[in-house]
Amino acid sequence: MSKVIQQGLRVLDVEAQAILALKERLGAEFEQVVKIITTSKGKLILTGMGKSGQIARKLASTFSSTGTPAVFLHPAESSHGDLGVIENDDVVMALSYGGESPEFAGILRFVARKGIPLVAITGNMNSSLAKAAQVTLNVHVSEEACPLGLAPTASSTATLAFGDAVAMAVMAEKGFSSEDFAEFHPGGSLGYRLLTRVKDVMHSGDALPTVGLEAPVREVFSIMTHKDVRGAAGVVDEKGDLVGVITDGQIRRRLEKSTDPLTGVAKDLMTTNPRTIDANELAEKALFVMEQFQINMLFVLDKDSANARKPVGILHVQDLLRAKLR
Template sequence: MSKRFQDTARRVLRLEADAVAELIDSIDAHIDRACELMLHCSGRVIVTGMGKSGHIGDKIAATLASTGTPSFFVHPAEASHGDLGMITPDDVVLALSNSGETNEVLAILPVLKRRGIPLISITGRPESTLARQAEVHIPVTVREEACPHNLAPTSSTTAALAMGDALAIALLEARGFSAEDFALSHPGGSLGRRLLLTVDDVMHAGERLPCVSHDTPLRDALLEVSQKGLGMTAITDTDGRLAGIFTDGDLRRVLDQPQVDLRESPISAVMTAGPVVIHTGHLAAEALKVMEQKKINGLIVVDEDGRPVGALNMHDLLRAGVV
């Protein structure tokens, strides 16, 4: 029985993959016209569709919105009962219907025409009413559904979804939509955190910054490391600029040097001079990259004059969701 399941799964994936692949040869000037309408639209791209086409349309609207093209989905049945008020003459409507004869979609066409709202259609039948009524028709025709009865929308919905992605990415590239722009639409996601968080947002600053002067006795520097809980302390020179760093690792090395007086030796005698730093304003993701490359667990953040203003370690980046 399990072999039969596997064979069916492979057949479905082959049929749907073929349906998408066959779309490539259908790409023509209609795509250019559709993209131009959406690109120069001063309002929003309103996506609509009924049933399974509606589910696909909802996802296409979400993809458009997250890639720089303002868009939302309007249910065609609800549109006929008041939601048409959401659509303005500045908008463009993208309507999906495999048959091109969906009553709920066709019912709103006269209002769109009367208000001069451009219509782009995606259907499986170029001769259908919806295709003929649209300013631009994008054919998404499949030879057969993956359903053995050739009834359940499967290959056709997959192909329509892929075409929606093609339109969204074409518009993304035309707008020069960057990864940073994408992050601004996804501040709660991991990409947003990686592209928006700076070291200033994550670092320990002010009273929480472990920092001592170069002439501080080692015992007092150890107390600073312990109290601030970052496993390190910055060491400044007489001008307040960063002179070095002392970490838990440095302490272990000092303990192997019996000639070092833990009570009286100045921290400058055992610190690591010229440590790796990062400047304010840099992305937290850059700090992560530096730590991984240098195989270190913490960084001192310095200002443009080389003065320490913060510190962070790998645990801070983990808590911020950067790692």
């Protein structure tokens, strides 16, 4: 094994151990931090210098995208007017491994004077920051992954991991859902998948292939080949309720077995109790149902309508692929 690979493995081992060591520190302080943030009526202010500042920026983004409005405040800029971003209902989370960054002085005095909750994440429980905070999370590491023992590596990884743990616990406590997440990420592929409903991609109106129970087989053939979605027809009763479905597979089998395939009516061909999906369901769920039951299309119902069994659309797997759900 080369020295380069050995060095890489050593770094990963050191940082992995730093994270695993945090599990023993998940206790009352962690729960208290989560409660302070969850019950706050304001936003979360994250602050830090250097590498800790970079982690703070990332955590601010994570909190904001998971239901907790958060912003990053640069400690050095805070004493030049930026303290104005902190409001009385806010919570301040300060990140500093050593806990003695002089740039924090203005922030610490400000939050103390205003009675604003201060949470600290530090590796030095005897530091000025730890002593000023209402609650402190300990991210002390036994060693840095840096060969010189100088560059913040394991310590910054531990800080990020503990911050993420807080963010995810707050998210769970607030009941933040995948739909909420999608609302905050409309530009991404995940957001698109979680926002797209069946009704957004289904075929409806004149494009909906339906026939009555007594429709001649010849008419069924015509419907199945001339509508936008080919290869299927829904069979409806006199009330307009969906009672069956005819697919191109059934047509092929009829052509193989019958000497006169054009005789008969729709009810002779149909499969009863077809699988359906509600118009307001996520399109992602429709794709899951198709994959689970190995089918290519679903008839769409509207359970909130006056006639919940009347088909309002049809959805083909190709519609979902075109919508880039996969």
